[in-house]
Every structure is written in structure tokens, then in C-alpha cells.
Amino acid sequence: MNGLTDIKESVRQREYIDRIAGLVRDRGLKYLVVTFGCQMNERDSEKIAGSLEEMGYTKAMEESEADILVYNTCTVRENAAVRLYGRLGVAKSYKEKNKDMLIAICGCLMQEEHAVEKIKKSYPFVDIIFGTHNIFRFPELLYKRLESSESIADIWECGDRIVEDLPVRRKYDFKMGINIMYGCDNFCTYCKVPYVRGRERSRDPKEIIREIESCVEDGVVEVMLLGQNVNSYGKGLDTKTDFPMLLEEVCRIDGLKRVRFMTSHPKDLSDSLIRVIAENPKIARHIHLPLQAGSDRILKAMNRHYTKEDYISLALRIKQEIEDVSLTSDIMVGFPHETESDVDETIDVIERVRYDGAFTFEYSPRKGTPAAEMEQLDKEYVQKNFDRVLKCVQKVSKEQAKRFEGRTMEVLTEGVDEKDPERFTGRLSQNSVVHYPMEGHKVGDMVRVRLDECMGFYYNGHIVD
Numbered sequence: 001m002n003g004l005t006d007i008k009e010s011v012r013q014r015e016y017i018d019r020i021a022g023l024v025r026d027r028g029l030k031y032l033v034v035t036f037g038c039q040m041n042e043r044d045s046e047k048i049a050g051s052l053e054e055m056g057y058t059k060a061m062e063e064s065e066a067d068i069l070v071y072n073t074c075t076v077r078e079n080a081a082v083r084l085y086g087r088l089g090v091a092k093s094y095k096e097k098n099k100d101m102l103i104a105i106c107g108c109l110m111q112e113e114h115a116v117e118k119i120k121k122s123y124p125f126v127d128i129i130f131g132t133h134n135i136f137r138f139p140e141l142l143y144k145r146l147e148s149s150e151s152i153a154d155i156w157e158c159g160d161r162i163v164e165d166l167p168v169r170r171k172y173d174f175k176m177g178i179n180i181m182y183g184c185d186n187f188c189t190y191c192k193v194p195y196v197r198g199r200e201r202s203r204d205p206k207e208i209i210r211e212i213e214s215c216v217e218d219g220v221v222e223v224m225l226l227g228q229n230v231n232s233y234g235k236g237l238d239t240k241t242d243f244p245m246l247l248e249e250v251c252r253i254d255g256l257k258r259v260r261f262m263t264s265h266p267k268d269l270s271d272s273l274i275r276v277i278a279e280n281p282k283i284a285r286h287i288h289l290p291l292q293a294g295s296d297r298i299l300k301a302m303n304r305h306y307t308k309e310d311y312i313s314l315a316l317r318i319k320q321e322i323e324d325v326s327l328t329s330d331i332m333v334g335f336p337h338e339t340e341s342d343v344d345e346t347i348d349v350i351e352r353v354r355y356d357g358a359f360t361f362e363y364s365p366r367k368g369t370p371a372a373e374m375e376q377l378d379k380e381y382v383q384k385n386f387d388r389v390l391k392c393v394q395k396v397s398k399e400q401a402k403r404f405e406g407r408t409m410e411v412l413t414e415g416v417d418e419k420d421p422e423r424f425t426g427r428l429s430q431n432s433v434v435h436y437p438m439e440g441h442k443v444g445d446m447v448r449v450r451l452d453e454c455m456g457f458y459y460n461g462h463i464v465d
């Protein structure tokens with residue numbers, strides 16, 4: 001083992017992939033992976049899809065066509081579980097028509113005992129249940145299920161292994177997400193992630209660079225470095241490294257045109273990171289900096305480890321040092337004991353920082369977290385405060401959106417405009433969406449576009465040679 005990297009395990013799982021390939025080959029079987037939740041889950045789903053394709057399954061367009069259906073679940077919000085149970089009810093009818101169909105469920109929700117029990121009891125037709133810590137064991141679990149008719153539930157309470165070199169089926173040819181670390185040590189009092197994803201562990205920088213280089217050779221031009229708190233990357237590794245150093249190294253990869261990252265905890269965002277971003281034009285001018293709340297009292301109860309003024313001064317420093325940067329955030333309303341005046345503090349931060357966008361949501365208690373044990377607020381009260389925050393976010397970000405109108409900026413072409421097959425949709429480094437006529441270009445091209453008109457939350461423009 002190299003640090004926490006488990007090479008033997010990837011060899012073992014590849015053997016299972018080969019064995020399943022022997023069973024599946026030439027049978028025209030299809031798979032579908034349905035993902036709930038965040039970009040980490042999206043990336044895990046790409047890994048599951050990669051194994052399935054290597055086994056010989058091809059991607060189905062609909063759940064009803066799949067011979068193996070995998071639900072990769074989320075536990076961040078209550079409604080993700082409700083949505084899963086709804087989907088399972090429908091999946092049962094597909095399975096009644098296709099007796100050989102297999103249904104597997106994985107992801108964060110499966111780390112919760114009550115959810116696993118509910119599935120076993122109410123949805124006994126589910127064939128495989130596994131969690132976040134043993135996701136790399138999917139080929140082995142599938143092989144075992146194919147060899148017997150017994151359902152399998154294999155959940156590990158914790159895990160620190162990093163299994164490299166398993167197949168990945170990327171959703172896009174030109175861009176990719178890549179895990180640089182797993183887990184989280186922060187224990188914000190409302191969040192399940194440290195319980196379901198385990199303690200923080202970083203990948204070896206050489207493995208990260210090697211993986212990006214090989215994808216760049218395949219045509220990837222944009223990479224998103226993923227971690228629950230990328231700013232603490234490197235802790236616990238034998239190699240002396242940190243997130244700014246990793247970013248600099250990633251930027252040196254020839255052929256890679258844009259580097260993004262997600263997510264940054266404000267308490268760990270260093271001045272050296274700000275400097276590295278400012279000095280490297282390849283790094284996107286976009287930082288997602290979750291605020292969660294503006295009141296010191298609530299931030300303390302959330303265990304966020306920064307104050308309102310710490311946050312504002314960091315945000316303003318970022319804006320001052322990184323030209324044209326766009327700042328986005330997550331803002332929660334309705335945390336236990338939050339009053340109207342606490343919400344006024346949140347609104348004050350939004351007005352002072354002037355976000356380009358913010359994901360605003362109502363707090364929902366997650367079983368097993370400290371905040372779930374606190375007295376919860378009245379829903380109507382929360383709704384009123386939520387509306388106030390949302391209105392403020394929308395006003396500020398609408399004003400911000402206009403700021404690049406008339407400028408010519410680099411855009412990565414991401415796909416055909418859904419509303420007009422003659423036009424492309426692309427993204428600025430700042431993450432704003434732009435639509436423009438194709439003019440002989442193709443998806444994955446970086447083009448210079450004049451942003452003719454701001455249409456609220458996107459731009460219409462044209463390519464400038």
C-alpha cells in the first residue's frame with residue numbers, strides 16, 4: 001500500500017470485472033446509473049458506469065430499459081430520500097416485466113441504518129445495497145449477486161482506503177471532475193457528510209496529475225478538482241504539499257485549458273491560494289464560498305469556525321486580488337434558534353459581498369446530527385425569512401450578471417443550445433452561461449465571444465476571431 005492507496009484491491013476488482021465480462025458478453029445488456037446529490041456523487045457514478053461498461057453493459061436511455069439499475073443516493077436533504085423511495089416504487093414495475101433486472105442502491109443515504117432497514121423491509125426486490133466506503137467493491141458485489149439469487153447488503157461503517165485505477169465512464173468528453181480528497185473532518189452541526197463519507201483523506205498528488213494528464217490526452221480541456229474542503233488538501237500525506245501547490249502543478253499540464261475546484265471552506269482559504277489563482281489564468285475566476293449564515297451566533301451553533309466579519313473580509317480580499325472573479329455561495333435559512341435579526345445579518349453579508357449567485361435553501365434536520373436534536377423552528381416563520389433572503393440574492397445577482405456585457409471573453413463550448421440547434425451553449429471562466437452561433441466550431445473548443453446582451457442570468461453573444 002502507498003499511503004492509503006490500495007493497489008491490490010484495484011487488481012482484485014478488475015478480476016471481478018473480467019469474470020462478469022465473461023458472463024455478460026454479447027448479451028446486449030444495458031445499465032443506467034441514476035445520481036442524486038452533489039458532484040462527488042456524480043463522480044462516483046462515473047466510476048460505477050466505467051466498471052459496468054468494461055463488463056460489457058451499454059448505457060440505457062431510460063430506467064425501464066436497464067438490466068441493471070443503480071441509484072446513487074444523497075443524504076444532504078430529506079427530499080433526496082423521498083425521491084429515491086418514489087423511484088423504487090416505479091422500478092418495481094420494471095422488474096416485474098424483466099425478471100432478470102437487477103437493482104442496486106449505493107451512496108450516502110446507505111450509510112444510514114434506518115434507510116437500509118427501510119429498503120430491506122419495504123423494497124425487498126432491491127438486489128444490492130452498498131455504501132460510500134466500499135464503492136470500489138461494486139464489481140465484486142455484482143459478481144456475487146449474479147452467481148447467487150440472494151440479495152446483498154454490504155455497508156462499512158468507516159473506511160480510509162483509496163482505490164485507484166478502476167475504470168471510469170466520463171459523462172463529458174471535454175471536461176471532468178476528479179476527486180483530490182475524500183471525507184470531511186469539520187463536523188458542521190447540520191451536516192451528515194463526516195458520518196457518511198468518513199474522515200478527511202487526500203489522494204497522492206502524483207496519482208491526481210497522472211489521471212488528469214491521461215484524460216487531457218483523451219481530449220479533456222477542463223478539470224474540476226473535487227473535495228468537501230479542498231483547502232485542507234494534503235494534510236496527512238507523506239509528501240509535503242497543499243492545495244495551492246497542487247493547483248500550480250495541475251496548471252502546468254500542457255493542453256489543459258481551465259481548472260475549477262469545489263468546495264472551499266472559508267476558514268481554510270489561504271492568502272497563498274488567492275495569490276496562486278490571481279497568478280494563473282488557467283484557474284477559473286470563480287470561487288464558491290459557502291456562507292451558510294451571516295449571524296455570529298448561528299455560525300457558532302453551526303460550528304463553522306468563522307465570524308461574519310472574517311467571512312466578509314475574506315470575500316472582499318478575494319475580489320480585490322483576483323480580477324473579474326465571481327463569487328457564489330450556499331445560504332441556509334431556518335437553522336434552529338435563528339431569529340429575524342439573525343437573518344438580517346445574512347442579508348447584510350449578501351449586500352456587502354454581492355454574490356454572482358447563491359444556492360439558497362431551507363434548513364432540514366438530518367437524523368444523527370447535533371442540530372437535529374435542537375428545537376426546530378416553525379415552518380411558516382422559516383418560509384418568510386427564506387423569501388426575504390431569496391429576494392435579496394436574486395436582486396444582487398441580477399445586478400452582478402450585467403457586469404460583463406459588452407466585453408469579449410473566453411468561453412468553453414459545452415454543447416448545443418437546447419432551444420436553438422444552430423447555436424452553442426458555453427461557459428465563462430466565471431461560470432456564467434453564454435449562447436452564441438456555432439460558426440464552424442465544435443463542443444470542447446475554447447472560443448472568444450463578445451457578450452452582446454445580458455439576458456438576466458445568461459448572455460447572448462457571438463464568436464470573435
Ligand code: SF4
Pocket residue numbers: 184185186187188191192193194228229265
Ligand atoms: S465542511 Fe461542514 S458542511 Fe461541508 S461537508 Fe464538511 S461538515 Fe459538511
